[in-house]
Amino acid sequence: xxxxxxxxxxxxxxxxxxxxxxxGAAARAAASHPGDPLAxxxxxxRQLPALEPGQASAALEQAQLRHLAHERxxxxxxxxxxxxxxxQATRPxxxxxxxxxxxxxxxGHVLDLTAGLGLDxxxxxxxxxxxxxxxxxxxxxxFLAHNCPAARVLCADxxxxxxxxxxxxxxxxxxxxxxxxxxRDPAGPRDAASGRAxxxxxxxxxxxxxxxxxxxxxxxxxxxxxxGFSPPAGWHAEWTSVxxxxxxxxxxxxxxxxAPRRAVLLTHGSLTVIEPDPAAAPxxxxxxxxxxxxxxxxxxxxAGALTALAALDPGIVRFDDDSTWLTSDQPSAxxxxxxxxxxxxxxxxxxxxxRQLADLGVRRATVKSRDVDVSPRAVLRELGLAEGPExxxxxxxxxxxxxxxxxxxxxxxxx
Ligand SMILES: C[S@@+](CC[C@H](N)C(=O)[O-])C[C@H]1O[C@@H](n2cnc3c(N)ncnc32)[C@H](O)[C@@H]1O
Numbered sequence: 236x237x238x239x240x241x242x243x244x245x246x247x248x249x250x251x252x253x254x255x256x257x258x259g260a261a262a263r264a265a266a267s268h269p270g271d272p273l274a275x276x277x278x279x280x281r282q283l284p285a286l287e288p289g290q291a292s293a294a295l296e297q298a299q300l301r302h303l304a305h306e307r308x309x310x311x312x313x314x315x316x317x318x319x320x321x322x323q324a325t326r327p328x329x330x331x332x333x334x335x336x337x338x339x340x341x342x343g344h345v346l347d348l349t350a351g352l353g354l355d356x357x358x359x360x361x362x363x364x365x366x367x368x369x370x371x372x373x374x375x376x377x378f379l380a381h382n383c384p385a386a387r388v389l390c391a392d393x394x395x396x397x398x399x400x401x402x403x404x405x406x407x408x409x410x411x412x413x414x415x416x417x418x419r420d421p422a423g424p425r426d427a428a429s430g431r432a433x434x435x436x437x438x439x440x441x442x443x444x445x446x447x448x449x450x451x452x453x454x455x456x457x458x459x460x461x462x463g464f465s466p467p468a469g470w471h472a473e474w475t476s477v478x479x480x481x482x483x484x485x486x487x488x489x490x491x492x493x494a495p496r497r498a499v500l501l502t503h504g505s506l507t508v509i510e511p512d513p514a515a516a517p518x519x520x521x522x523x524x525x526x527x528x529x530x531x532x533x534x535x536x537x538a539g540a541l542t543a544l545a546a547l548d549p550g551i552v553r554f555d556d557d558s559t560w561l562t563s564d565q566p567s568a569x570x571x572x573x574x575x576x577x578x579x580x581x582x583x584x585x586x587x588x589x590r591q592l593a594d595l596g597v598r599r600a601t602v603k604s605r606d607v608d609v610s611p612r613a614v615l616r617e618l619g620l621a622e623g624p625e626x627x628x629x630x631x632x633x634x635x636x637x638x639x640x641x642x643x644x645x646x647x648x649x650x
Contacts, residue, residue: 245293246374249315250381254294257286258313261294265302272299315378319421320352322431325459326482328501329475330358333485337457338362340491341409346402348393348414349443351375353383355415355459360385367402369393394443403453414448415459416441438464456488462537466496474534475499479573481533498534502570509535509571515542521552521562528554528629528642529561529572530603544571557632558606566645575627575642585617588639592618597641599623604630607637 248254257279264278272295279291286294300316308327325333337345337359345359350368352375359366366386370376376390391398393414403412418441419432426433438445438460448458449467462481466472471487472495479502494510518541529551531541536559544551544561547569554560566574579595581588592598599621602611607630614630615622629640 241289243373243377245289246315246377248290249293249297250377254290257283257290257294258297261291261298262301265295265298314352315381316352317375317378319419319432320375320378323415323417323419324352324354325358325415326477327354327358328477328504329482330355331361332475332499332501332506333457334358334362334364336491337411337413338364340411340455342411342455344406344410346406346410346412347386348412349416350379350383350386350388351415351417353379353386355413356383356386359413367405369398369402394447399451403451406453408454411455411457412451412453413457413459414443414451416443416445416448418461434461436461436463454489457491458486460484460486462533471495472538473497473499474537475501476532476534477501478503479532481537484537496538496540498532498538498540498571500532500534500570505570507570509538509540509543509547511538511540511543512546515545518542518545518551518553518561520556521554524577525552525562525564526577527563527566527645528575528577528640529563529567530575531559531561531572532570535571544569547571554631555633557635560606560629560631574645575629576645577640577642578626579641581628581639581641589619592620592641595641597626600626600628600641602628602630604628606631 260282261279264275264282268274268278275295276291279286279295297315300318300321301314304310304314304316304321310327342364344365347356347359347366347368350356350370353368356366356368356379360383368379368383368386368388369391370379370388371390371392373390376388380388393399418434420435421432424433425431435441448456460483462474462484464484466486471491472484474484475482497508497510500507500509531544535541535544548563548567550563550565551561552563554562561572579591581591597620600615601622601624602614604611604614609630614628627642627644629642631638
């Protein structure tokens with residue numbers, strides 16, 4: 236038996252009723268020995284002495300992954316998970332919102348061509364849609380069938396032309412083909428620190444590749460893509476951030492919403508949709524030194540919706556043509572920008588700046604330096620600071636020169 240056959244056999248065992256007792260016992264063992272896998276393994280052995288070592292470690296791994304999925308995404312229940320699958324899975328809040336949007340658009344059926352562990356497929360089912368879910372990897376497909384029993388699951392290559400033609404023929408015009416291509420190759424290179432498979436930046440090398448997705452002969456194709464992806468002409472796109480972290484872009488082959496681009500912000504559970512106003516003039520550049528800097532949500536930046544912020548925060552302007560920061564004389568009132576009060580501008584050599592910081596009693600700071608080609612760690616080292624949240628040093632550009640602004644987050648000021 237090859238390693239791969241062994242993995243598939245283990246996945247099928249985990250998905251079978253035979254594994255129920257082992258999974259339950261592993262969950263109890265892991266819960267009574269948090270952070271101590273050796274003690275958890277010994278406790279599981281005591282509970283189920285006849286369990287094979289391979290099955291014991293697979294059951295304990297599920298307990299660990301379920302704990303991680305709960306902590307990170309609030310997932311509960313007896314889902315079967317893999318580390319790679321979990322890392323590629325759509326966040327439940329994002330999947331739920333998208334699935335409801337699809338259900339409201341008149342679709343009755345979703346053909347999910349790359350279903351993975353089934354996080355999107357589960358959301359489609361919960362939104363009342365019927366789902367056909369394809370997954371190429373047999374072990375993942377076994378978990379998918381377990382996680383999403385209401386879906387019709389096929390373990391197959393979605394790019395198989397005969398299979399695709401058969402499945403597309405089952406769809407009505409308002410039904411949706413959903414594709415979430417694998418952008419990390421589990422067998423490819425991994426990041427040394429995190430162990431995660433490295434993301435593939437070239438869409439032609441995703442699985443399935445972008446040209447395949449774009450060529451699917453159906454009126455409604457919806458794809459989840461990397462946030463840096465440039466949507467093709469004619470496709471609508473929305474960028475989603477959760478608590479200000481840009482997570483994904485979704486592209487729709489049909490006019491799914493009014494504006495062709497928009498930002499979706501999920502902040503502490505509440506939803507804000509921001510659409511660029513095509514008639515609005517670009518935000519002007521500041522002509523005076525204002526007291527607040529604003530960091531727009533990355534989804535708003537990617538959707539090109541900065542002008543829409545002027546409606547939410549009157550008086551907001553750009554800090555400079557070469558700066559990603561906005562500025563005004565009051566903190567932002569909305570969820571689309573995070574505000575920082577400018578306490579001082581540091582000037583002179585790094586030594587002089589060190590002295591200014593010492594005079595102001597600043598010993599710890601966070602550095603935001605994306606407008607300038609320098610690493611935050613190097614800035615902290617040069618200025619003799621430790622990392623800390625109380626102060627934020629913003630390195631940006633004004634009139635062609637780098638400026639260093641000592642700021643304080645608005646939450647810290649009001650809190
Ligand atoms: C990004 S993951 C999908 C995650 C899923 N949307 C979720 O939220 O759980 C992509 C999945 O597509 C599968 N895949 C890649 N190429 C495929 C193909 N040609 N046919 C079917 N599945 C494929 C991979 O094995 C992987 O599990």
